[in-house]
Amino acid sequence: MADTEAPTTVAHAEPQVLRVAVPTPLRRLFDYRPGPVPPAGGWRAGLRVKVPFGRRELVGVVAECAATSDLDAAQLKPIVACLDDEPLPADWLWLCAFTARYYQHSPGDTFQHAMPGPLRQGRPLEARTRERWHLEAEPTQALARLTRAPKQQALVELLAQHRHGLVTSAITAQGFTRAQLQSLLDKALVTRSEEPLAAAPAAAGPLLAEPSLSLNREQAQALATIHEGLERFHPCLLHGVTGSGKTEVYLQLIESALSQGRQALVLVPEIGLTPQTLSRFRKRFRAPVVALHSGLTDLERLDAWEAARSGRAPIVIGTRSAIFTPLAHPGVIIVDEEHDGSFKQQDGLRYHARDLAIARAHHEGIPVLLGSATPSLESLAHARSGRYRHLRLTQRPSRHAPAKLELVDLRGRMRQGGLIPPVIDGIRQALNAGGQVLVFINRRGFAPTLACHQCGWIAECRHCDARMTLHRQPPRLVCHHCEHQTLQPDACPTCDSADLRPMGAGTERTEETLSTLFPEVPIHRVDRDSTRRKEAFDQVLGEIRRGEPSLLVGTQMLAKGHHLPHVTLVVVVNADAGLYASDFRALEHSAQLLVQVAGRAGRADRAGRVLVQTLHPDDPNLRLLADNGYDALAYQLLEERRLAMLPPFRRLALARFEAPREGDATTEAEAAGDALRAWLGERRERGQALDVHCLGPVPAPMERRQNRYHLQLLLSADKRSELHEASAWLVAYLEQHASRRVRWSLDVDPVTLV
């Protein structure tokens, strides 16, 4: 990614015009007249302002202070109010401006997306606080003065046990009242201090709460290499097999950043931010670890944001959107499982948090560490070209190497709940030996298809080009693309036969089969349906970690990141989904998933086995993965991408069009494609040719979804700047010409072409 200029933060004594990023989809700034009373520090970029917009008032951010406007000054409306004394943090402003430009998104909408809810609503950026109470007097003297107040004596005794004091809520939770605290305060027996709610500074003392592990040779080498560049932009790929101790390297890297008084920002995949992950960080450091995840309330999010901005929070860990957390003293950015799809936002502001992490680290001049056992081809290509340092961890601290994938031929075999007899025997053996078995199946529900055995009718969604999935808990048919639900019919709607059969297996069916085969063994199912309650998943993980022989049936929720030390056998019910898919990244993603799942086997003191069922045991890609591992396949896929002129060797941008009427979407997409090609032709004639190809429009792989028709136009180029120029032209064209009946969007660096 190219670096670009930061927005201007120079103070203007009395600017005539404020150019404001207003939260609308329009990709432009809006000019306003400054209000009559300038804020204390003068007008500056980064101040939030309330502005009139149409008939509403919106909260926007001043992007520029200017001397003149293209509009007549008399026409400009004045802003309603300035909401800040100080501009929002400069590093954050830069990142938002960069993001808006790079992803060709509305600047106002980008700011909006990147700030916590309360700031969007105009709340001040300040920490909420709480009170902490300390015993001031010597305990025996205090008790002597309170002989007629036994409750207050008890309170003194409680406080005497806590050298660092107690917060109000902890005291009232023990049955004391504020009135009792107040009377101790009146007698000068206690003192009261105020502290921020999030990331209150820890009492002075050593940095670490537990000693760090002594690194093995590869880990030490990796850490030393990162240390070479602590003071500058220094991108590194930590490419280490599952269980090779990448997290330990992160922890020690964070330790060095902290010891220099700097902050660490850690990004993890959506399903990776479990209490177990957090507790690993919290156990190591005495300093507060601030977590940003979807479970926070808006105000808690603001507290965390403020703590990071003020520098009080030395460690910030969060999912995708945490990349937009401001830092007072940025020291290092870590992206764990950098290949994970959840780093890419798939609607609205379609950014990739890993790519923004690189851009941000470059801007801040700090190291950035991308970690993965199965790096994305993008990162691997950068590592190979030397743009990123390539750090390898090939050994596990535990005795066992990651298990090899054993391919099991499904052809012509009877399946029971998706499993064939030799695999069922394997499961039995592993359970008898006291191990746990993880059965991975990437389909939730009972069966992916309900078909009529008489006439071949298949239950399909009324609103999508897709089949309905049969669920049993509770019984119904569900479309996984639009969530449309119907009751399961008793008879075929075409031929009236009652012989309707579920085809194929989903998690519910495999669970059911396993529970009849192994009635005495506990089974845990983990998928989106079984874990709708937030705690349900953690509860299951807790039970699994106790180590009793048990069966786990799950989707990729179980496959990634979790440390499951007692699993000795992993079964992949079907490895074939990605082998012949049309999406050019399908094979990369399914190889990553297979290796991540396989990595759950044999992580502690026992060796592991991985059985992979497939209808294509001779597929050369699958064989290469099984015999030579992820890296071998990845390097081969890179060669194929080079020949096919696909990313990472060529840049893509995807324009998507959708409308309830097929004709509307097609007309619009064709007009846009023609216009862009005509413009590219003109440029060529003017001798300013851009090497940009425009392909399509073509129907999206699933053309009809939720009763809307989807088409796409694919732009590709060798040079980022040329792609940017062409897609900026297209976006401007669409903003001006697109019909209101059609929704369109631009996806820069799309991860999938659906």
Ligand code: ADP
């Ligand atoms: P990864 O993040 O690469 O999957 P982890 O950091 O979770 O791997 O490490 C796997 C296991 O190995 C953990 O239980 C961890 O405590 C242990 N481990 C990591 N590094 C060391 C080390 N240097 N010495 C001993 N044990 C280690």
Ligand code: ZN
């Ligand atoms: Zn039928």
Ligand code: ZN
């Ligand atoms: Zn549907």
